[in-house]
Amino acid sequence: MEQTNSSFKQEKTQTKDWAYTLHHATRATHEDWLGRSISYTCIGIIILVVASMLWFITSKGIATFTQNHVNVWQFLSGTNWAPDQGKIGALPMIVGSFAVTFAAALVATPFAIGTAIFMTEIAPKRGRKFLQPVIELLVGIPSVVYGFIGLAVVVPFMRHLVGGSGFGIISATFVLFVMVLPTITTMTVDSLRAVPRFYKEASLALGATRWQTVSRVILRAATPGILTAIIFGMARAFGEALAVQMVIGNAAIMPKNLVSPAATLTSQLTTGIGDTIDGTLPNNALWSLALILLLMSLFFNALVRVIAKRGQLSHER
């Protein structure tokens, strides 16, 4: 019985044109090819756009040094910004940018970590239901609205509190604090949720309290993620132009204190961009500021990658 069965099968296979079947491209094969082409085309265009932007900003940005023969060191360390008179010291803006960025991150981080712990460990249900939408909403508010609130509320408040005009690094810090808070919080929440549950269980089963578990196990395991969150927040603060420009006072001078008008790289760019002529030194100088911004964001990105890699190592099992 079995033998007849197998010989029957063999007969049937011989009638099939195997050479045709195995060489013939089916519809699925065509779809596969088409899908792959579309995806390669898209990625190709994007790579081209990014590469041209990098090239464009770099070539424009170094024109200050190659065509106008400004010394790079003088550009980075000079404190006098008067492009009309040929003086382009960018240090006041560099200092301004770093000051608002670090100050905002410094103020926002404790609040962000506190909120994230509340949302993941203390009240996970309420956190997911109420706080998550609120924080996502904060991310979505346009920066001009933040700037407007800063101008209408923070600047007068600072004027009353410390005197002067109210414009300055501290007002910018306040506005940026609110703007980077949701970024740092959501990413910290993600990294806390990603901490394996068994770490928490192990700690609780040993009699550690909830707070000990959070501070010694969960936060520690989430540290790479939290650092990444802070850096993303800093990148956002560093690159924010509009809201900062509205409250910082836009004076391209070395900031003497936190409440005197100052400028950042971005605010100087937006302020000056309309007043310069293409190809002249004042215009090229602005491109150099843009180049610094670009290099800084590349640096932030690289930092995130390094941290992610080191974080992976410590989680390997």
Add this chain to the structure above:
Amino acid sequence: MLKNYSFEKTAVQTFDEHTTLAMKTENMQVFYGSNHAMHDASLAFPKNQITALIGASGSGKSTYLRSLNRMNDTIATVTGKIWYHGVDINQPNVNIYEIRRHIGMVFQRPNPFAKSIRENIIYALRATGVKNKKVLDERVEQSLQGAALWDEVKDSLDKSALALSGGQQQRLCIARSLAMSPDVLLLDEPCSALDPISTVKVEETLLELQKKYTIIIVTHNMQQAARISSQCAFFHLGHVMEYSPTTTMFSTPQIQVTQDYVSGSFG
């Protein structure tokens, strides 16, 4: 096809006053929301013995075990009494952190912290405020020796615990619990993620540990229960069906469902 067994007829042993008990439960019920996961579990655990909880998946044995040191607090409602040193520890005013220091737990999957071997062991001691380095070092050695791991790791205490093999990690988790000098040790299928040789080592460790500790172990593996336990409780669909000395359970089970389970008709 699983037969419908009656939950009316059960055979649960009790102990007379001459047996020293480490802990016992009275009418313990566990609910996950509206799901009644554990019905009326009344079991007593003799001191310095190994008690095995056996049963198929979903029979409620892990649920029962996790309720004993209040690890189910956040996810389930547990009613009934859990007696430990004359205190009902299933009361809201009981300090759960203190309970867990006396009733240690080891989980199914080895779960050492991503720290060094030494750090893993002194983690809980540090949390209770022990700072003296000499005391900590002593406890590290004692605990690792208790878990039969000392000879294998004594030269690499500062290496990451994650570099150990699965079996070594599980014994490290046992050592970590021992560091708190508990008197009851709860183990939730501690060998199910381990190979046979590591399993033998863990079992040998447990047999040694029962001289000083009371051990309650959930296991899927009936041979394991037979090898190491003195008492054995059989769980079925959220009910404790039979609780008897291990030799009795495996030679002359008293009710049909136990008979069917230990002979391998289901599970």
